[in-house]
Amino acid sequence: MINITLPDNTVKQYPKGSTSLDIAKSISEGLARSVLAAKVNSEVVDLLRPINSDSTLQLLTWNDDEGKATMWHSSAHIMAEAIAELFPGAKFGIGPDIENGFYYDIDFGDHVLTQEELPAIENKMKELVKQKQTFNRKEVSKADAIAYFKDKQDEYKVELLEELEDGNITFYQTGNFVDLCRGPHLVDTSPIKAIKLLNIAGAYWRGDENNKMLTRIYGITFPKQKELDEYLKLLEEAKLRDHRRLGKEMELFAFSQKVGQGLPLWLPKGAELRERLENFLRKIQKKAGYQPVISPHIGNVELYKTSGHFQKYGKDSFQPITTPIEGEAFMLKPMNCPHHCEIYKAKPHSYKELPIRYAEFGTVYRYEQSGELHGLTRVRGFTQDDSHIFCQPEQLKDEFKGVIDIVLHIFKTLDFKNYTAQISLRDPDDKTKYIGSDENWQKAEQAIIEAAEEKGLKTKVEVGEAAFYGPKLDFMVKDALGRSWQLGTIQVDYNLPERFELEYIGSDNQKHRPVMIHRAPFGSMERFVAILLEHTAGKFPLWLTPTQVIILPISEKYNDYANMIENELNEQNIRVSIDLRSEKTGKKIRDAELAKIPFMIIVGEKEENEKTVSVRKQGEGDMGTMSVNEFVSFINNEISKQLE
């Protein structure tokens, strides 16, 4: 007998060699039906894997991420099986589960798979699932495995196999389809009740753009049709929150083919909104001891050779502008740091001045690949809420923590709850991508890790994601469709101060090198506004939204009174508009609701006689009648609550 410890710490005895499924059955039939995989001693395994020694066991169902992952991974196999039947000769790359579903990368040879063919694959999958096919695990030797896939002429699997260690290789078979796979998998296909193949995309084999591009098919499965329907509805609703759509509807920004792709045009309402965001941060920065600076939009190529950016990105930038006579070369500013370094150098500095914090809403231009451009989140011209902090080495950690505070304050004010704090470190195996000494990298990475830890941030470490001059702490936030975007960023840099030979005079009367922090709490105004749009579905907080109040007179008879209220609100710095059309009130309310204006003021005979206003809150309805003064203090109170 062996002892099995369940999640609630109860210990039960089972015969040696019992499977997780046996144990599930012994607990309840219902559990046995819904269990998808098992976590035995923190390893997720097949339900049919025998357990031979005392273990902890967690039975994984659809409610566990690992349970979902197992089902989706198995679904990827079934999709591959369906494709192998429908498209003989198709070769298979990799087919993992992902956050929402699964994909498989497939080489269809000369055949170009179209969206129209997906239902046929889906139907085949449904057919296979109905057969209640089992997932049969088999351990194979490396030589046999390679021979099998060589025979099938599947060079992708052969390539994968050649990198695996012998004695560690397993196949999984469903029906006639055999796949190289570590597992785990479902016992059989019966939990898969609803299937949807979502889209087709190209993907480079092994993620390397020098390799062949395979066809990637994304799909998702659920244990209930209802859950699939709900998921598809969610995707539809996400489209309504797309910032590109909302930005157009709300007249915040636009693009023009004539101006050029990736070059956003801020419309009046968007420009004002952005200004409010900038002023919000300016106020915070002023309090935190930042000083504004301004630098030009172009800089001599020599500047970027000094910083190292030219060597690293010169080829992929907008190419230098050359002067007609002297032949000097200037680049469109792709980042602000080199300029700020030169501002620092404009005069000698004492240790008593440090930290020096230069801040600039700096517009930069980067030649992003055309396929990468995406609304306001990835553009070729954008404005960073940039700052560079120059400090003594011993001040670094406190400064870094101060910046974390600013980022968190902004996220809290704008209600970003689901962010990931990502520590991006250098890839120690590929140092060619980076500049600077090992010692400085070590110090910089240590500083970030410690500061994040001391601030109690839950962080995720990504190796190889650092900037070429230093490691960073990035705040990642998801858009409506779940795609992750970097907003705030804080970076430690020992390298640029060296390259620019920055100095300060220490208390010992000797020259010392400052450490530099690059930081942008919003990231860029463009991307931040985009993500904020998607999070709020265009219903910005009151302090930020373009129009706070709209006045709706019941009929033209009350236009004069409405105009009077408008003037009073204007004088109180409330952003107010007025709907003087000769439409019925219901129509005016509908339009104001759709325009996402937070408050409507409705005035007619009653209000004019009583010198009051009727207030309606967007999305909620009638709030009753009050005086103009009461309304103004109500609004101001709401705003100060949001900004505290």
Add this chain to the structure above:
RNA sequence: GCCGAUGUAGCUCAGUUGGCAGAGCAGCUGAUUUGUAAUCAGCCGGUCGGGGGUUCGAGUCCCUCCAUCGGCUCCA
């Protein structure tokens, strides 16, 4: 940049085997004077993404470029 898809009025979308470019909303004008999510009528609005080709004739077929969308790659 790569793979695939898409591009018709400001927006959402029709447009038959190639045969006179349409609707709703928005906008403008007028009527109406309205009480908490759509009043009625009329009018305006198009190089069918650009260019080239096939054809008696192209929104429709072919080529090419551009832009957009979904991914991949990249992201200072």
